[in-house]
Amino acid sequence: TDAAPLIRADRSKLYMADLESALHYSLRVEAARASALSGAQLAAFKCYVAALVKYFPGRPCVQTYLQTLDGWLRNWTEPELPRDVLKEAMKNNKDASSPAVLPTNVTWVGCQGSERHFRGYPCGLWTIFHLLTVQAAKNGPDKELPLEVLSTMRCYVRHFFGCQECAEHFEAMAAQSMDRVSSREEAVLWLWSHHNEVNARLAGGDTEDPKFPKLQWPPPDMCPQCHKEERGVHAWEEPAVVTFLKAHFSPANIYMDYAE
Template sequence: MKKITVFLLLINFLIPTTTQSETSEAELLYDPSENIEILDIHNFHTKIENSQTPWLVKFYLGWCGTCQKLSTEWKKFRNEITPWTDLVKVGAISCSDPANTPVCLNSNISAYPTIKYFPENYKSGDDSTVILKGEHLDVKALKKRVIGQIRTEISEKRGQMYPKLSTYEHPNLEKMFEGLGESVKYVVLVVEAPDQCFATEIALNLHKNRNVSVKFAPNTNTDLVNNLQVSTFPSVVVLDRNNNVSKRFTDPEGVAIESFLLSYGLEVNRIEPNTTKKIVPKKLLRLNQRVKKMGDVVFQVDLEAALRYSLKQEVSAVRVITNERLDALRAYLTVVKKYFPFGENNELITQLVKLTSSSEQVQGVEIFQLVQKAETNRAFSSVQTYLGCLGSVSGKRRYPCSLWQLFHYLTVNSDDETNPREVLTAMHGYIRHFFGCGGCSRHFQQMAIERNLSGVSSLKEAVLWLWEAHNVVNQRLKGDVTEDPEFLKDKFPAKLRCVECYEEDGTWRRNEVFEYLKKMYGKFNVRYVGSDTRVLFPDLDNMF
C-alpha cells in the first residue's frame, strides 16, 4: 500500500512545473520599457479614475493569437503618437492574470482584444467607448479610429485638453492668418473629405508648437480647392505669414510634413521603438526538452488547466448567462461531466450542472465562486499551470493548446453512438459564446460551416473531423507571430511519431490516424506528472 503511494508521489516530482505567478508573468505582452503603462488590479482604478487625462486601454489575453498580433501594432501606435501622449495615456492590462479578473469583469470585456477609451474625470460606472473589440487592425486603421473618437470628444464639448481645430471656410488664402497671434509663423492647411482625419492628427502632433497653427478645410469648399489646384485628398499646404505656399503635400505622410517643419527649427519629438529581446529562462528550456522527449502524450495537468481557465476566466466573465449562451454552457458541462477524467472527484461539475439546469439565468460570478471554492477544497489534482502545453516563450501555447487537448480527449472518449456530434456541438457552442479570442472564435465558426460539422454522423468521424480541423488551423498559423519557435505548427501526427499514418506519397491513412488518436487521447494514456493522484483516486491505497 505505502509503496504505491510513494511511487505515485515520486512521479509527480520527476518534472518541475511552473507556479501560478510564473504562468501569469509569462503571459504579459508588454513591459515598461515599451512606454505602455502596465495596468493591473492594484493600479487600474487609481490611474484611470478621476484622471485629468483620458486613457486608451487595451484589455488582452496573453495566449490569444489576435491579441499577440495586435500587440505589435499597439506598440507602434504608442510610438507614433509620442508627440501627444501628454493628452492621452496608453495602457494595457492582462485579463489572463486571474488577479485582474475583477477589473476586466467590471469593464464589461466580453471579447479579446478590446481597446477602450476612458474620458478625463472618468469614474467607475461611467460610460467608456469601445475602439476595437475582438479584431485585428494595423496601426494606420487603429490610429484612424482613435483620432475619430477624439474628434467626437471635441465635437461633443469634452476633451478640453485637445487642440481646437479651426475650420477655414473662405474661398482663398487671404484670411489664413486672421485672428492668429504674432508668434504663429506658419499655417498648415489640410483639405480633406469629411471621413478623413489627417488634419486632427497633424494638430495633435504639433499641439506643443506655438509657431504653427493647423486649419482644416472641407473638400466641398470648391473655390478654395480650385485656387489651391488640388484634386486628391487629403492635401496639405504650408503657408508663411505672407501667404506664400512654402510647401505642398499631396497624398501626405505626417513624417514628411514634420521633417519639413524640422528644417525650419520646428521640432516634433519622437522616440524609437524598443527592440530588446526577452531571454528565455534555461529552466523553461530544459522543461520543454524533457516534455518533448515523452512524445505525444496527454497530461492531467493540462486538462485541468483548460477546464479551470475556461470556467474561471471565460465563463465567469459573462455577467448574466441566458438563452443560447446558457444552452451552450449546459452542453459544455454535460460532456465534461460525462467524459472528463475526474477520477472519483467530480463534485464541482455536479454542482455546476445542477446550477445551470435549475435556472433560466445564471450569474457569471456564481460560476466563479463555485470554482474558487472547489480550488480551496482541493477539487483539482494540480495547481493552475501547464506542462505539455507550456510554451518556450512568453504567451505561446498554454490555454489554446490545453483547450485543443481537452476537446480531443472528450471526443475520443465519447461513447454516445446516438449523438456522435455531442462533443463537437458542445465545443462549437463554447467557442462561439465564451472563447475569449474574438478572431479565433470567428475562424472556428467559419471552419465549422466550410467543413460541414453538422454532417458528422459517427463517433469515428467526430474524432477525425476535429483532427483535420486542428491541422487546418495549424496550417493557417504556421509561420505566424503566434507560433512557438520550439513547437512548430507542423502536420499532426508527425511522421516520426506515426509512420503508419502516412502513405508513401505523404497523404494520410485515415484509419491508422484514428487508431493513433484513440491511443494518444485514451483515458489510459493520461500522464499524472505534476498531479496529486490522491485527489483523483483517494481510495487507491485501500486496494492493496
C-alpha cells in the same frame, strides 16, 4: 516566484496538469467574464459542463466537482445567471464526504511554451476537445448523437473563446462541413483534420512558438503507419489515424506529473 518551472514534457503523452489547468481557466475565468449568462450563452455553458461530466476522464475529486456543478446548473431555471452567483457555485468543496475539487492553479506541462505568451490555454482547450471526441466515440453507440461533442465545442468557442478571430475562423469551418459528420468516429476525424487545417494556416506566423513549429499532426516519427504516398503525393492512412488518436487521447495516456 514567477519563473516558469523547467519542464521536460514528452509530446507523446497527455498531462493531467494541462487538462485541469485548461478546465479551470475555461470554467472559472473565460466563461465567467460576462456579468451574467443568459440565453444561448447560458445554454452553451450548461452543454459544456454536461459533456465534461459524461466524457472527461478526470480524477475522482474533479469528476465530483463537475457532477456537482452540472447538478447545480440543471437546477438553475431562471433566465439569467449572474456571474457572482456562478462563481460562488464554482468554488471547491474540500470538506464534503466526497471532495469536489478542481485545482485553481495553472500549470502548463505538455502545453508549456518557450515563452509565456506562447501555447498554454489554447493548446489545453484543443486537447480537452480531442479527448472528449475520442471518449465519446469509445463510450457511446457510433451512430447516435454524432455531433454531441463537436456542437458543444462549436457553441463554447462561439460564445466564450477569448480569441475572437480564432472563433470566427472555427465557426466558418464548422458551418462548412460539421453537419455532414454522421458518426462519433467521423467526429474524431473531423476535429483532427480541421485542427491540421488550422496548423497549416498558422505555420510560420507570429503566434507560432519557434520551439514548437506547427506540424501536420501526428508527424511520421510519432505515427509512421498514419502516413502513406499515393502517386508521389502524401496522404493519410485514416484507419491508422483513428487507431492512433484513440490511443493518444485515452485515459491510460494521461500522466500525473506536476498535477496538484
